[in-house]
Amino acid sequence: MHSIIHNLPARVSLCLTPLLLSNTATMQSFSAPSVSLLLLPLPLLLLVLFSSLLLLLFLQWRHDPVDKRLPPGSMGWPYIGETLKHYTENPNSFFSIRQKRYGDIFKTHILGCPCVIISSPEAARIVLVTRAHLFKPTYPPSKEKMIGPEALFFQQGAHHARLKKLVQASLLPSAIRESVSEIEQIVLKLLPTWENSTVTTLQEMKRYAFDVAMISAFGDGWCLEMEGIKNLYQCLEKGYNSMPLDLPGTPFRKAMKARKLLNETLRRLIEKRRESRKQGGGLLGALLGAKDHKLSHLSDSEIADNIIGVIFAAHDTTASVLTWVLKYLHDNGELLEAVMKEQEGIQRRIVEGNRELTWDDTRHMPLTSRVIQETLRTASILSFTFREAVEDVEFEGYIIPKGWKVLPLFRSIHHCADFFPQPEKFDPSRFEVPPRPNTYMPFGIGVHSCPGSELAKLEMLVLLHHLTTTYRWKVVGDEDGIQYGPFPVPKRGLPLKVTPRNKKAI
Template sequence: MVTMSPIATVIIFILMLLLVLLSLAYFTYSILLKTRPADRKKPVLPPGSMGWPYIGETFQLYSKNPNTFFALKQKRYGSIFKTHILGCPCVMVSSPEAAKFVLVTRAHLFKPTFPASKERMLGRQAIFFQQGDYHARLRRLVLRAFMPSAIRRTVADIEAVAVRTLRAWDGRRINTFQEMKTYAFNVALLSIFGKDEIEHIEELKECYYRLEKGYNSMPINLPGTLFHKAMKARKELERIVSKILASRRKKLVEFNDLLGSFMEAKEALTDEQITDNIIGVIFAARDTTASVLTWIVKYLGENPSVLQAVTEEQEEIMRSKEIDGDKYLNWDDTKLMPMTSRVIQETMRVASILSFTFREAVEDVNFEGYLIPKGWKVLPLFRNIHHSPDNFPEPEKFDPSRFERSPKANTFMPFGNGTHSCPGNELAKLEMLVLLHHLTTRYRWSLSGSEAGIQFGPFALPLNGLPISFSLKT
């Protein structure tokens, strides 16, 4: 029998203990490896429902108040959720932080996108569909024509359009939205072409009306379809713009309107690029501004105290101009309209004409532990943000006084946010202020009684375009 010294026994005991500890360490490491944090935190798709194949949840979105659709989704899934609309898998985000992530801080990961048929109709080289240097160049050109230093010279011309528009309504029952579309269209054409292209404007209008009818049609380019007629109208628009460009080049003079900005030789835009962007600007400037003005008329009619406050503010401006012997509005006058400006802001918040905007992920993106796959559409939900009680107490209440203080950052985005925010927002606000000055000081209107409903297509509007009876004050 072999006996070991006490020292050897201790050494063997220590070695066995080390072996046991190493075995335990390896076993623990193996378990941790299978459940390591990197795996546990691997991004997953946001929660949500994708609806029916291809159709998805498009009908649910467009058949009800978008407030209801988005609110139900947000309540069930949280501030980020997936869905499937307009034939596309989508991730919708409804927090100010997420909207800023998509539109500002990580905007390079999300490209602007529209359905392909809309790009064909408006023009693939229009500013909406661009990124990078070309987008930056277009944005600079549009801003140069629409910045305050440029549009302050147009106040008198816009006022003339507003006065003619309102005078034509006197004693009539009108469809407010349709009439506001005409007003916004005329201001847009004035801003693009100035006052010197009268001979082409009526022809251009007629072509655009035909194009507009096919905008929300099925993209079937066969003779007799609305889409086919719209694409034919677009070709005619190209021809008209080419005639205007040729005429201007012969005159060898500088123009201060948007077309003049696009035509600068050093910018070297092609005729096709100019045409695409002119059609795009008309599209962007018309329906959205007209929708806001329609809602303003409705909210003022429903809130007599607010209407009275706006009227008193505008009458004070009118009296001061009579004392000075000045009959026309100027840029400085529009800076004396804080109450009217708050009404515009609150209308844009409550109505939220643009419920959301489309972006597309250019690569897989990880946001707060959720995967946004490459190629998926991403929709920042402006409407949800504008109607969140965390951002605006009693959000369904029309209360312009809430804009006596600046809203919290990234909670009010009526013109979008980031490099793709609307470059024509100053012009839009100016044409609203000018119209509201004459509307409230010289006219009265009454709602029809059927204005309680809302219709969608694609913008939210009062039912039937808000029919009103309109007359000159006596």
């Protein structure tokens, strides 16, 4: 048995070895006939061994931790859990059905991980703020491997605080205000390619968000390595939310190969910057020029993991939010007209001053900003965030076992009528007054909140300024609905017909 395990792929071997060793009683039942098993024909022997392994996996699956008062809920199918349901059903329905059945805290199993879902503002604050030391930031193993274990997401304590300060240095308003012109140039090159044609909004927004992420990560300028990084990242992202099956031909295996090549490409770029002694801009420049003596020797792998982490955080989510913004504005004509008037007023000042869009201009877009806020609430692109219990934790009368994932459910909080009356209605005016504390968390809360939130808002405002003052758009086809995989977006990525506006001189 052990020789067969050693011949399995590394990931499978590592998973099965502790499983077999932990089920000593079961293993003893297999040890007696082990010699006779070897006399069986090879196909039959493999069938027996495979059936035995499946049995052990099932026994492991059915085995709850001893004396644990686990929250109620369903763990779904062995290994797969409820992953397929989660990524194919409307997330509002997926979570609300379980909330009604089990309450505000329940267990499930997604992406290969046993999880506890919590869905009240008070519980979210406990996990993310007041008792955050008991719940370390984490992702499912597949995502963690692809991003890199040394990325900011996965750090805690003093090291996390120092590293976050360094990462934030390139993402604070004082730093990104100088990026407005560069972001605007990306928009001015992108939008004309949409003219008088049908575009898939999600794909176009991914192009845009990726180019902005590259500026954020590497600063101004383009090089051959960056083109390679872009191509490899596109391969990598296809495996982010796949089942972690390290087998030939699977999205996970392909993504891990791309991740290895991406790491090598980043190392070459880092080495060139080090040799030239020109740190450059963006996050890479900040990481190479670390002044904190405790972070002055960041390894190439630490730098690479954090670069990939920033691209990951700035790409899919921002693209999905922008896709929904265009959908909501399209469906609410009066609101779109009001946003256009706000942006035309800014455009007049720009023309009169014979200048480009500035950071200060983006600070005077209150209605457009509320549209973005309401989109973040209504669409709730990130349904939850991942944490992991660092020890057995007693929580609201239940025990969350060490190693289990804990998922504060932002989506349910954002769609709770107690906090947001008529939650399904798209109503930016609700943000004319600040929401109640801990009820609006599109970028998380606490020390692990998203450091790039201001950059995300900026790139949305810059694109919306030029889009609304120059173009009109109409959804192609009458198919309404939502697709999932992994983030909820309008069906078919929202195909739009984009045409220039017939407008009077501003």
